[in-house]
Amino acid sequence: MTGVSRHYVLAAGGTGGHLIPAFALALELEKRGHHVALITDERGAQIPGKPESLPAHILPPGRIAGLNPLGWLKGAKGVIEGRRMALRLFESFQPTAVVGFGGYPALPTMLAARAAKIPTILHEQNAVLGRVNRFFASRVDAIATSFAQVDRLDPKLADKVTLVGNPVREEVLALREAPFPMFTGESLLRILVTGGSQGARVLSEVVPDGLAMLPTALRSRLQVIQQARAEDIEAVRHRYATHGIPAELATYFENMAERLAGAHLFIGRAGASTIAELSAVGRPAILIPLPIATDDHQAANTREIVAAGGARAIRQEKFTASELAKQIQAMAQHPETLANAAHAAWNCGYPNAAKDLADLVESFGGAPMMDVIRMGAKPATTKSKEALALEGAE
Structure with a gap:
């Protein structure tokens, strides 16, 4: 000072x-x-x-x-x-x-x-x-x-x-010393899905169907919170209802820090603030970089956290329901795998x-x-x- x-x-x-x-x-x-x-x-x-x-x-x-x-x-x-x-x-x-x-x-x-x-x-x-x-x-x-x-x-x-x-918001940084939410072979798997400030149509189209492709033992324990565009939200709600997956949907969440605190897995874009918050709190992620981002910077943003084992990145052209289900199953089938990824993400934080x-x-x-x-x-x-x-x- x-x-x-x-x-x-x-x-x-x-x-x-x-x-x-x-x-x-x-x-x-x-x-x-x-x-x-x-x-x-x-x-x-x-x-x-x-x-x-x-x-x-x-x-x-x-x-x-x-x-x-x-x-x-x-x-x-x-x-x-x-x-x-x-x-x-x-x-x-x-x-x-x-x-x-x-x-x-x-x-x-x-x-x-x-x-x-x-x-x-x-x-x-x-x-x-x-x-x-x-x-x-x-x-x-x-x-x-x-x-x-x-x-x-x-x-x-x-x-x-x-x-x-x-730098991240104070309310997010306050979560850094809180433990990763308990996750066992019987507990709920809470997934947070966002696509930036305006949502992302590709997430609305792929994520519900990808979650539906998970093994029954895992799919029956899902609890989803997803941000979607206003013009997409009713279609997304119908998809989740059809699959029998409980999901809370909104175009914008005021208390995003609280949502992040309770999440076991994040699915979304790879903007700089998203990466900073995931690593500040220590949350595993499946990241889909925005393909039209200037100089492909969102893909570059994923390098460090992916190399550390805290996240997986899927290019949008390869982001299909089956690929998403495969990656979620690899991360969440065993509780220790998800916890280890959370710790790896936490180690990337500043x-x-x-x-x-x-x-x-x-x-x-x-x-x-x-x-x-x-x-x-x-x-x-x-x-x-x-x-x-x-x-x-x-």
């Missing part, structure tokens, strides 16, 4: 994968007496879990993609406008450092930080360096990673890299990720005299929030 109050800006794309670790870092920095502001886009401002004390400033994302020149112009205009707005925030908030979590909404903020000569740190959640983080990697002061092996990260930048892990990332962030900043000046000044969060609100209305 620095022992002084500083100001930090966190810039993150508008998805849970980018924002969950940003929220966790914000809480840790606030615990240490610092003031934190978040910059994201309109979608990111709606992501559940944002700390109430964390002001969110909305900037144009500045996404430059595709082949349409008009799209490039619109994206470039967003980048320029977002950079201008971020510089105004910096003038009032005076951040000690700016932390980028990737995603196109972080692009204008990181450009502004470079222009203002403010120390910059990147946090990469995935096992493949994202495009925005890749652009800034050689330009920032430090790079924090969530995996020991990160593809697309230039080895020449090794001196900048610190492995900290991917429970101190938020603290280690905060330590790294605190290591960059202004001279001690500037910290003394900031301690004597009024926090600029209220002023900057109002300023950004006015700009957003222009």
Whole structure:
């Protein structure tokens, strides 16, 4: 800890994968007496879990993609406008450092930080360096990673890299020291199925039929909790009813940490936050990487936990009911196999990720005299929030 109050800006794309670790870092920095502001886009401002004390400033994302020149112009205009707005925030908030979590909404903020000569740190959640983080990697002061092996990260930048892990929500991390739920040859087998924030149609189509193909002794003990898309949920409910498998279905679960706590096996996508939470808590998994994920990063995310024995990965083109039943049977037919996989997943966790990332962030900043000046000044969060609100209305 620095022992002084500083100001930090966190810039993150508008998805849970980018924002969950940003929220966790914000809480840790606030615990240490610092003031934190978040910059994201309109979608990111709606992501559940944002700390109430964390002001969110909305900037144009500045996404430059595709082949349409008009799209490039619109994206470039967003980048320029977002950079201008971020510089105004910096003038009032005076951040000690700016932390980028990737995603196109972080692009204008990181450009502004470079222009203002403010120390910059990147946090990469995935096992493949994202495009925005890749652009800034050689330009920032430090790079924090969530995996020991990160593809697309230039080895020449090794001196900048610190492995900290991917921070998870406090309510999930609180489960780390709880024992794996008791599982015997006679007990229920509780399976949790999710497909990201919007569910995944392939899971809705394959999982019920795969569970129905399990041996009777195992199938009769199933208890399923599954997230599904609104347009799919009635069809999924019918599938489970037809197979005689009890299942609780919803389009969204508020208490996901509680669901994870009681689960013996997870089936779902391999997003960075999912992997971080599974390894933080220690839950075995069958992972189906999203095939259209940029640079196939979800497949890369599975490498460490699969190699450790904590999970199995199935490519979506090979994800059939029979293959799923085969993998579940291999993991759950003997109680000790599932418990061993849980322990292997637990060993892949980084429970101190938020603290280690905060330590790294605190290591960059202004001279001690500037910290003394900031301690004597009024926090600029209220002023900057109002300023950004006015700009957003222009």
